[in-house]
Amino acid sequence: MRLTGLAMLAGMAMIAADAPLMAQDAMAGLPASRDFSGVWTTYRSSEGPPPGPRAAPAPLPLTEEGQRLREEYDALMGEGGDNAAAHCVVYGMPTMMASAGGYPIEFIHRPEQLTIIYEVESETRRVYMPGHGIPPEKRLPVRQGYSEGRWEGDTLVVTTTDMNDGFDQRSYPHSDQAVIVERFRKVPDETVGAILEYQMTMTDPVYYTAPVSLERRWMPLQDGYIMAYNCTEEAWLRLLEARRAQLQAGEPVTAKMSDVIDVYE
Numbered sequence: 395m396r397l398t399g400l401a402m403l404a405g406m407a408m409i410a411a412d413a414p415l416m417a418q419d420a421m422a423g424l425p426a427s428r429d430f431s432g433v434w435t436t437y438r439s440s441e442g443p444p445p446g447p448r449a450a451p452a453p454l455p456l457t458e459e460g461q462r463l464r465e466e467y468d469a470l471m472g473e474g475g476d477n478a479a480a481h482c483v484v485y486g487m488p489t490m491m492a493s494a495g496g497y498p499i500e501f502i503h504r505p506e507q508l509t510i511i512y513e514v515e516s517e518t519r520r521v522y523m524p525g526h527g528i529p530p531e532k533r534l535p536v537r538q539g540y541s542e543g544r545w546e547g548d549t550l551v552v553t554t555t556d557m558n559d560g561f562d563q564r565s566y567p568h569s570d571q572a573v574i575v576e577r578f579r580k581v582p583d584e585t586v587g588a589i590l591e592y593q594m595t596m597t598d599p600v601y602y603t604a605p606v607s608l609e610r611r612w613m614p615l616q617d618g619y620i621m622a623y624n625c626t627e628e629a630w631l632r633l634l635e636a637r638r639a640q641l642q643a644g645e646p647v648t649a650k651m652s653d654v655i656d657v658y659e
Contacts, residue, residue: 424505427548430580430590431503433620434612436495437589454566460601463561470637472647478562481633481651482625484517485564486537487554488574488594492565492608498615501590508543508550513620521552535570550578562634565608569600586613629655 423429456464471477479485485493490512497513508521521541522528533540539557543550554574561567577593595607629651636649 424503427580428545428550429503430501430508430550430578433498433500433615433618434494434590435498435615435618437586437611437613439585454606455602455604457601457603460567460569460598463601464567466641467561467567469641469647470634472637477564478627478630479514479564481627481630482515483562483627483630484515484537485512486517486560487519487539487557488566488568488596488608489560489564490517490519490538491576491592491594491610495610495612498618498620499612500620508552511620516620516622516624521550539574548579552576552578566596566606567601568596568598571600572596572598583613589613 454460454464484490491499491510493514494512499513500511502509502511506523506526508523510519510521511517517538519538519541521543523543527542528540533556535556535558537558537560539554541552541554543552545551552575554576557568557570557572557574559568559570560572574594574596576595577591579591581589581591583589590612592610592612593607594609595605596602597605632654633649633651636654637647640647640649
């Protein structure tokens with residue numbers, strides 16, 4: 395019994411000796427060129443006028459199935475042009491990143507993980523670095539998908555899979571077979587300190603006949619912060635089902651949120 399106790403004490407001593415090293419590894423920082431931490435907003439040059447409205451995007455290269463689902467969704471939204479975000483549904487990928495800037499976006503960067511928080515609905519993504527992710531058999535399809543990152547020099551390359559079908563995406567609808575590849579790079583800027591350059595390409599054999607892509611540039615939000623708020627999407631899904639029933643019955647799509655829940659009564 396005495397020997398067992400001594401052995402346990404020796405083992406605890408070894409763990410304690412290793413603890414500072416383990417903590418040091420966990421707290422090891424990123425070099426400035428790879429650290430995207432901070433709150434970011436749309437880049438605005440101080441040398442020119444404020445940016446005007448974005449140009450209308452080019453038509454998406456939708457497949458026949460993609461076009462059918464897009465038309466069905468537009469019909470479900472009715473003449474008023476409703477959308478999921480108006481009913482507290484998180485955007486999901488890639489709309490979360492495509493829309494970021496008007497509402498700020500926060501990056502919390504550690505060597506093993508990049509956490510991205512969009513102000514709208516406090517929507518959160520986690521980008522896992524090699525060796526720190528979720529095993530494939532434990533992943534679940536969600537609106538944000540599952541994201542893994544790797545470094546190419548000082549450019550962070552992120553691949554996102556495991557998204558559920560996002561026919562209600564505001565900018566880029568996609569199927570559950572879509573794959574998104576993003577590239578993040580921070581570059582110095584004399585005026586604002588740094589610019590975060592962003593490029594996204596999505597491929598989807600179900601919705602698109604060719605890859606679709608977008609580019610964004612963000613700058614630090616001076617003394618900025620994001621506010622948090624959250625809702626649930628259950629009511630939104632009920633509203634979609636009510637409108638789908640009207641559409642399939644050949645009736646006008648008039649269902650309102652107050653028709654499916656009584657919180658607005």
